[in-house]
Amino acid sequence: MESEEARKVCFSKRRADLFKMASELSVHFNADVAAVVFSPAGNRAYSIGDPSVMDRFLSSLPAPAPPAETEPEPEVDWSVMEELSRQCGQLQAMVDAHKARLEKAEEKLRESGAAAWMMDLEAEVGRMAPEDVLAMVTKLAVLRDGVAERAHEMLREALLAVAAPTPTTPTTPPPAGF
Numbered sequence: 097m098e099s100e101e102a103r104k105v106c107f108s109k110r111r112a113d114l115f116k117m118a119s120e121l122s123v124h125f126n127a128d129v130a131a132v133v134f135s136p137a138g139n140r141a142y143s144i145g146d147p148s149v150m151d152r153f154l155s156s157l158p159a160p161a162p163p164a165e166t167e168p169e170p171e172v173d174w175s176v177m178e179e180l181s182r183q184c185g186q187l188q189a190m191v192d193a194h195k196a197r198l199e200k201a202e203e204k205l206r207e208s209g210a211a212a213w214m215m216d217l218e219a220e221v222g223r224m225a226p227e228d229v230l231a232m233v234t235k236l237a238v239l240r241d242g243v244a245e246r247a248h249e250m251l252r253e254a255l256l257a258v259a260a261p262t263p264t265t266p267t268t269p270p271p272a273g274f
Contacts, residue, residue, distance in 0.1 A: 100136075103136045107133075107135065107136050111142055114131055114133065115131065115142075115144045118130070118131045118144055118145060122145070122146075128145070128146045128148060128149045129145050129146070129149065130143065130144065130145025130146060130149035130150050130153070131143065131144050131145060132150075
C-alpha cells in the first residue's frame with residue numbers, strides 16, 4: 097500500500113481480526129494459542145494469548161550471540177565497592193535487629209493474651225457499620241488527645257516541682273546591730 101494512513105488502518109483491522117480468530121481457536125479447540133504482530137513502523141508489538149505459550153516459544157529459541165564488538169568493561173573502584181558492601185552489611189544487621197525486636201514484641205503479645213484481645217476487637221470492628229467505625233475513630237482520637245494533654249500537664253507539674261526551691265527551716269533573726 098502506498099498511503100501510510102491506509103497501511104495503518106489496514107493493520108489495525110487485520111490485527112483485530114487475527115486476535116479474534118486466535119481467541120476463537122483457543123475457545124473452540126481448547127488450545128493454547130498466542131500471536132505477536134508488529135506495527136507497520138516496527139516500533140510496537142501487539143500480542144494475545146497464553147503467556148505459557150510465549151514462554152515455551154521463547155525458551156526454544158537459541159541464545160543470542162554476543163555483539164561482535166564488545167565495549168571494554170569499565171574499571172571498578174574496589175574501595176567504593178567495599179564501602180557499599182560494608183554499608184549493606186550494616187543495614188542488614190539493622191534489619192535483623194528490628195526483626196528480632198518485632199518477634200520478641202509479638203511473643204510478649206501472645207504470652208500476655210493481648211493478641212487474642214486485639215483479634216476480638218478487630219473482628220468486632222469488622223462487623224460495625226462504616227459510620228460507626230468513623231465515630232469510634234473520632235472518639236479514639238479525642239481520647240488520645242486528652243491523654244496526651246494530661247501527660248503533658250503531669251510532666252510540667254513534675255518539672256515545676258523539681259525546679260521549685262525547697263522551703264528552708266525558719267531561723268531567728270540576727271540580733272540587732274549585726
